[in-house]
Amino acid sequence: MAVPRAAKTQRRTRIQEEKEERILEAALDVFSAQGFRGSTIDQIADAAGMSKPNLLYYFRTKEAIHRQLIDRVLSTWLEPLQAFDAEGSPESEIRSYIRRKLEMARDFPRESRLFANEVLQGAPNIEDELKGPLKELVDEKAEVIRAWARAGKIARCDPYHLIFSIWSTTQHYADFDVQVRAVLGQKQAGEGRFEDAARFLEQLFMDGLRIQAK
Amino acid sequence: MAVPRAAKTQRRTRIQEEKEERILEAALDVFSAQGFRGSTIDQIADAAGMSKPNLLYYFRTKEAIHRQLIDRVLSTWLEPLQAFDAEGSPESEIRSYIRRKLEMARDFPRESRLFANEVLQGAPNIEDELKGPLKELVDEKAEVIRAWARAGKIARCDPYHLIFSIWSTTQHYADFDVQVRAVLGQKQAGEGRFEDAARFLEQLFMDGLRIQAK
DNA sequence: GTAAGCTTTTACCAATCGGTCAAATTATCA
DNA sequence: TGATAATTTGACCGATTGGTAAAAGCTTAC
Known part of the structure; x- marks a missing residue:
């Protein structure tokens, strides 16, 4: 059973670090250009090169990012x-x-x-x-x-x-x-x-x- | 038959002037606080004290406002x-x-x-x-x-x-x-x-x- | 008053929004 | 290798979005 966001292990996976970094980098692009309300999760996911549910696996909400x-x-x-x-x-x-x-x-x-x-x-x-x-x-x-x-x-x-x-x-x-x-x-x-x-x-x-x- | 936005008459009605002014005033409130994308027509209509379709009778689109x-x-x-x-x-x-x-x-x-x-x-x-x-x-x-x-x-x-x-x-x-x-x-x-x-x-x-x- | 045009409302639509879920896939390590 | 955990996917949801259609209500000029 996959508990999201690696709650079981204390350490963060290599993949976790990479993906979270990629998401934040993409989110910086999008948020800085359009503001919080003007940005969508889809845009950030696109910019990060991943699907929306996949992005939401790393960050629970748009606000969290x-x-x-x-x-x-x-x-x-x-x-x-x-x-x-x-x-x-x-x-x-x-x-x-x-x-x-x-x-x-x-x-x-x-x-x-x-x-x-x-x-x-x-x-x-x-x-x-x-x-x-x-x-x-x-x-x-x-x-x-x-x-x-x-x-x-x-x-x-x-x-x-x-x-x-x-x-x-x-x-x-x-x-x-x-x-x-x-x-x-x-x-x-x-x-x-x-x-x-x-x-x-x-x-x-x-x-x-x-x-x-x- | 009601042709929108008073296309028939050249002159603008008293009501038109009043309402358009009220809409722009409300839109200034909303747009300046949340940016274009972050604002909704409903918010502007609310602030102007009218219904959304009523607002859209005076301005065809959000962009036009x-x-x-x-x-x-x-x-x-x-x-x-x-x-x-x-x-x-x-x-x-x-x-x-x-x-x-x-x-x-x-x-x-x-x-x-x-x-x-x-x-x-x-x-x-x-x-x-x-x-x-x-x-x-x-x-x-x-x-x-x-x-x-x-x-x-x-x-x-x-x-x-x-x-x-x-x-x-x-x-x-x-x-x-x-x-x-x-x-x-x-x-x-x-x-x-x-x-x-x-x-x-x-x-x-x-x-x-x-x-x-x- | 009445007819024409102006204004407002009700009901609605397709698209997009943030977010969930369960199943499928992949990585990790004993 | 096999089992366990981590990751990814596709299908989906209710709410909200910008915007429309048509009819009802209201003004105004004659």
């Missing part, structure tokens, strides 16, 4: 901010934070869009994570920024809105990619726009915060 | 950038552009989210508008900004990415409202965050572009 995906993405999404270091100089920390967030927009646009879709539609599944871990992390880093301002190392400013503005400007290149491409036109068909964006944003934030470049 | 809504929103979305004036001073023009975009995020968050949903999901219905009218408008204003930089009125910078950064930072407060609220917590339950954001963004862009305040 989405939850696991969101969990995974959320933690990688927070990494750059985690790395924000109170010991470093404002210049290097803010510069490298901008650069890392831009690299994520370039290299992991699906992850960014998955997250954007979720937040845009009211974040029904991650409200707790936003109000808990995310808020705490931002509170902590905001204090670092405030200390820099007190020490006269950067201009006085609201640290929360500073963080928001770095988030929004960098993620814009993933979430609104179609628009960015349309406006820039053919001249930026390659990835050059990311370097231009990096140059612009670093200048904007350095001067905007009155940080002296070395 | 969405198209008309997008068209309408797109033009109001472009207004602030239209107002961007080459004759004005960089300080007043950029300041007021930021302020107007922030006011739109505060006063018309549904419109912003409808647009964000559309672009995020690949802009299948507005690609032409993005590559045509939008691009032309941005090209024109980018030239204005470039002229300011040549005249030494503002720092040299990529005008396109400047515009992107103003778009993204301001719309962030509409599109990612849930996240902003979660991170700021209870202390900003009212609309205070918009004033704080305005202060921060004006400072960031004024100093970032090395514009002297009068």
Whole structure:
């Protein structure tokens, strides 16, 4: 008798790991492009190259796939901010934070869009994570920024809105990619726009915060 | 014999105008919260206080509602950038552009989210508008900004990415409202965050572009 | 008032949705 | 090899989807 999802054995099978990975990869494609409600299990199963019942053997529900995906993405999404270091100089920390967030927009646009879709539609599944871990992390880093301002190392400013503005400007290149491409036109068909964006944003934030470049 | 959608008469009935307006208003609610695919005609009909077939008497398909809504929103979305004036001073023009975009995020968050949903999901219905009218408008204003930089009125910078950064930072407060609220917590339950954001963004862009305040 | 056209409703449809079930197939390991 | 567990399949289900047909009800102009 086959008890689904390998409840009997503790260890996960090789096949289980492979298939679950393939499903999550396919689901990232589909969910990030169409949102949760707009995606169907059939589409994900197709993209993963398996039948719907087979997919549902690994994940009980559509929601279960989405939850696991969101969990995974959320933690990688927070990494750059985690790395924000109170010991470093404002210049290097803010510069490298901008650069890392831009690299994520370039290299992991699906992850960014998955997250954007979720937040845009009211974040029904991650409200707790936003109000808990995310808020705490931002509170902590905001204090670092405030200390820099007190020490006269950067201009006085609201640290929360500073963080928001770095988030929004960098993620814009993933979430609104179609628009960015349309406006820039053919001249930026390659990835050059990311370097231009990096140059612009670093200048904007350095001067905007009155940080002296070395 | 009732030919649908008043094909016989040229003029629109009073009832037609009222009902179509009610439908579009309801559809804005639903589409902006759940995206196109995630929304159902029933939900829109409910929100508009009428039966589904009754709604479908005024709009042949779900797509037709969405198209008309997008068209309408797109033009109001472009207004602030239209107002961007080459004759004005960089300080007043950029300041007021930021302020107007922030006011739109505060006063018309549904419109912003409808647009964000559309672009995020690949802009299948507005690609032409993005590559045509939008691009032309941005090209024109980018030239204005470039002229300011040549005249030494503002720092040299990529005008396109400047515009992107103003778009993204301001719309962030509409599109990612849930996240902003979660991170700021209870202390900003009212609309205070918009004033704080305005202060921060004006400072960031004024100093970032090395514009002297009068 | 009445007839023509406009609006609304009731009943309905085929397609698709998320998900189940039992049987068939395949992999694993003693 | 054989038995046991893991995986895959096809057939199916009730609910919901976008949309239609036709008749009933309502407005409006004459």
